[in-house]
Amino acid sequence: MDAVILAGGRSSRLYPLTLNRPKVLMPLLDRTLIDHLLEKVREAGIRQVTVVADRASQEALRTVVMRYVGRLRCTVVVQPEPLGIADAMLWARPNVDSEHFVLILADNLFTAPLDSLWEDFDPHQAAGRLWVTQVDDPSRFGIVETDAEQNILRLVEKPKTTPSNLAICGIYLLPQRIFELAEEHRPAEGEFEITPLLQLLHEERRLDYRLLPGDWEDAGTLLGFLRAQWLLLKRLPEENQQHVHQSARIENSTLMGPVWIGPHCEVVESRVGPNVALIGNVALRGVRVSNCTFMNGVRLIGAPPGAEIERSILGVGARLTLHPGRYEDLMLADYSELTAMPIAGG
Numbered sequence: 001m002d003a004v005i006l007a008g009g010r011s012s013r014l015y016p017l018t019l020n021r022p023k024v025l026m027p028l029l030d031r032t033l034i035d036h037l038l039e040k041v042r043e044a045g046i047r048q049v050t051v052v053a054d055r056a057s058q059e060a061l062r063t064v065v066m067r068y069v070g071r072l073r074c075t076v077v078v079q080p081e082p083l084g085i086a087d088a089m090l091w092a093r094p095n096v097d098s099e100h101f102v103l104i105l106a107d108n109l110f111t112a113p114l115d116s117l118w119e120d121f122d123p124h125q126a127a128g129r130l131w132v133t134q135v136d137d138p139s140r141f142g143i144v145e146t147d148a149e150q151n152i153l154r155l156v157e158k159p160k161t162t163p164s165n166l167a168i169c170g171i172y173l174l175p176q177r178i179f180e181l182a183e184e185h186r187p188a189e190g191e192f193e194i195t196p197l198l199q200l201l202h203e204e205r206r207l208d209y210r211l212l213p214g215d216w217e218d219a220g221t222l223l224g225f226l227r228a229q230w231l232l233l234k235r236l237p238e239e240n241q242q243h244v245h246q247s248a249r250i251e252n253s254t255l256m257g258p259v260w261i262g263p264h265c266e267v268v269e270s271r272v273g274p275n276v277a278l279i280g281n282v283a284l285r286g287v288r289v290s291n292c293t294f295m296n297g298v299r300l301i302g303a304p305p306g307a308e309i310e311r312s313i314l315g316v317g318a319r320l321t322l323h324p325g326r327y328e329d330l331m332l333a334d335y336s337e338l339t340a341m342p343i344a345g346g
Helices: 033-043 058-066 085-091 177-184 195-204 222-233
Strands: 002-006 048-053 073-078 100-105 108-110 128-134 142-146 152-157 166-175 207-211 216-218 242-244 249-251 259-261 266-268 276-278 283-285 287-294 299-302 307-314 319-322 325-328 337-340
Touching: 002 033, 002 085, 033 048, 033 058, 033 100, 033 108, 048 058, 048 085, 058 073, 085 177, 108 166, 108 222, 152 195, 152 207, 166 177, 166 195, 177 195, 195 207, 216 222, 222 287, 222 307, 283 287, 287 299, 299 307, 307 319
Parallel strands: 002 048, 002 100, 048 073, 128 207, 242 259, 249 266, 259 276, 266 283, 276 287, 283 299, 287 307, 299 319, 307 325, 319 337
Antiparallel strands: 100 166, 108 216, 128 166, 142 152, 142 166
8 A cells, every 4th residue: 555645735733843943844853743643554554655845945955865875766756836735646647556555644643553544444435534622713624524423424624613523533544536526626827626526436435434533633733733742741661651851961850740851951940741842952041841842952941930832933143031921822933042031910
């Protein structure tokens, strides 16, 4: 079986962090998001993978996939213009040889083994399979609507109203026929999304679905990314879910797991956790940090008597000085410098 990972797009929802990297190269603990997906593919026994990139990210992604030489046969192809998921999928077609293939949108982080997607799949009974999960806001997703017997009635892209809360997770088992349908129904202009193609495939020959086992997160937003980090942190094997690299220095500070403290980090007179990842060479002094990711080289200082920051991501080399108070939902670009004061009443 082959796999296709759609990894294009800078993601405006993670701007300005994606000014200097595609979203799939955002760090989740000791690996990037695309690394986590490639490992899932490898663990499932798949050996041939096509990664679809945009023009800006192609060289960076080629560098990543070179690390998998000998373990995976990885090819990076370019989607010239951002014209939607179905268009991106078509650029992978020349590299897909298997009768069925796995299509993965690279925003996804999931804990289930990938091969559980097809473990009981019967190609004589269904054309393909979707992983779905229950969500609170169906209008943000492609949705599966079902009948009383839980068979698929129809698939709808981001409906304003729907009786269903079963969201398509962006992980699909699809037949070669999906490429033919995409060629036949490519629009003359505009984005080409995949949900209408899935509906056509279902009408032609039934699709089935399974609830995605384990945890799943769309990591393409600030909160989604931090929730994805939480999925990884809570699986840490270390005592108290505290991973502290041997080269890190912790002084007069408290760690509240789960936390990830990478190499050459310094934490002084601070409280760190829960759900915090200091990727590497991060220095903290006089701050309380929770639900955050700080990339390599971040410097964060809290002015006495201290400051609290949560639900934030700081880019590589960012310098941040916080006056006393509480700060939330910050995203700082790489190498930015900021001195912040809380708004009145903050």
